[in-house]
Amino acid sequence: KAGVTQTPRYLIKTRGQQVTLSCSPISGHRSVSWYQQTPGQGLQFLFEYFSETQRNKGNFPGRFSGRQFSNSRSEMNVSTLELGDSALYLCASSQSTGTGNTGELFFGEGSRLTVL
Amino acid sequence: GNSVTQMEGPVTLSEEAFLTINCTYTATGYPSLFWYVQYPGEGLQLLLKATKADDKGSNKGFEATYRKETTSFHLEKGSVQVSDSAVYFCARPYTSGTYKYIFGTGTRLKVLA
Numbered sequence: 003k004a005g006v007t008q009t010p011r012y013l014i015k016t017r018g019q020q021v022t023l024s025c026s027p028i029s030g031h032r033s034v035s036w037y038q039q040t041p042g043q044g045l046q047f048l049f050e051y052f053s054e055t056q057r058n059k060g061n062f063p064g065r066f067s068g069r070q071f072s073n074s075r076s077e078m079n080v081s082t083l084e085l086g087d088s089a090l091y092l093c094a095s096s097q098s099t100g101t102g103n104t105g106e107l108f109f110g111e112g113s114r115l116t117v118l
Numbered sequence: 119g120n121s122v123t124q125m126e127g128p129v130t131l132s133e134e135a136f137l138t139i140n141c142t143y144t145a146t147g148y149p150s151l152f153w154y155v156q157y158p159g160e161g162l163q164l165l166l167k168a169t170k171a172d173d174k175g176s177n178k179g180f181e182a183t184y185r186k187e188t189t190s191f192h193l194e195k196g197s198v199q200v201s202d203s204a205v206y207f208c209a210r211p212y213t214s215g216t217y218k219y220i221f222g223t224g225t226r227l228k229v230l231a
Contacts, residue, residue, distance in 0.1 A: 006161070035217045045162075045207065045221035058218040092161055096217050105150055105169070107217065109161030 004029065006110035008093050014116045020081040023113045027074050027095030033057075034076040035107065036068060039090040048091075051076055080115075088117045120145060124208050124222035131198055131229050139193040139225045141182075141208035149214060151175075151184055151191040154207045156224070162207060165193075198229045 007026040015021050027034050035058075036048040047060040051070035068078040074095075080087055091114075094107040125140040143151065150169045154162040166175035168184035168191065175182050180195045193206060208222040 033217050035219075037221075044223045045219075047212070047218050047220075050217050058212075058216050060218070094162075094217070105152070105167055106164050107154075107162070107219065109154075109163065111159070111161045 006093055006095050006108050008091075008110035008113050010113060011111065012114050012116075014118060015083050016118050017083055017085060019083050020079060021083060021115060022077055022079045023091055023093075023115075025076045025078075025093030025095075025110060027076070027093075028097075028108055031095035031097050031108070032074055033096040034070055034074060035094045035096070036076070036078050037092045037094065038062075039092055039112070040088075045092070048078065083117045085117050088115060090114050120212055120220055122208050122210055122220050122222040124206075124225050126223075127205075127225040127227070129225060129227045131227070133200055133229055133231055134197045135229075137193070137195040137198045137202075137227065139206055139208075139227070141191045141193065141222060143189050143191065143208070143210055145189070145210065147214070148184075148186055149210045151182075152209045152219075153180070153182055153191070153193050154209055154221075156205045156207065158204070165206070198227070200229045200231050203227055203229045 033052045035050040038046045050058040054070045065081045070076045090112040092112045094109045152167045153165040155165045156162045166177040168175040171186040173184045205224045212218040
């Protein structure tokens with residue numbers, strides 16, 4: 003079974019640009035979550051999608067947005083990039099029943115964004 | 119409150135040494151607790167979990183016991199190997215029924231041959 007796939011793995015942008023990151027979950031997983039990992043703040047929850055609906059959102063500005071498609075693939079977008087957005091963005095998928103928390107998050111290898 | 123607190127790293131040990139990484143949490147009720155591990159250049163992967171008080175999770179020689187009296191979930195291994203060098207994260211769901219997780223800051227472990 004293929005794991006969680008994130009693209010691109012590495013990217014460099016300049017301040018003010020926007021970026022879109024993609025995540026393909028494990029087949030059959032309907033929940034996709036996004037996390038930002040930085041040395042200073044650790045892992046911070048961005049948002050979670052289930053069946054194309056945003057189910058939870060973290061404390062990030064509106065420049066950070068996401069969506070989920072009918073095949074469960076997800077994208078996140080960051081507009082008007084700032085230097086502080088440089089981070090590893092991790093996507094995780096889960097086998098959710100939609101009512102209960104089955105527990106395990108399956109992470110991709112991440113997309114490392116550098117903002118210059 | 120809702121938080122997960124881990125001991126600061128880095129932790130440097132010799133091969134075959136005993137490992138303890140402390141983790142405490144605050145929560146209303148008794149959430150499931152998890153340890154994730156991140157090897158260099160990779161995403162996180164589940165190491166072990168415990169879903170209720172007094173449960174012991176174990177995997178690959180690592181163990182952690184869910185202790186509600188001390189709100190702790192310390193990670194232990196009796197004899198570490200160089201291949202255990204990684205960053206370890208303690209985590210819990212923000213609320214039951216969601217995949218919004220709170221992670222500790224991570225503890226980097228370096229094992230020397």
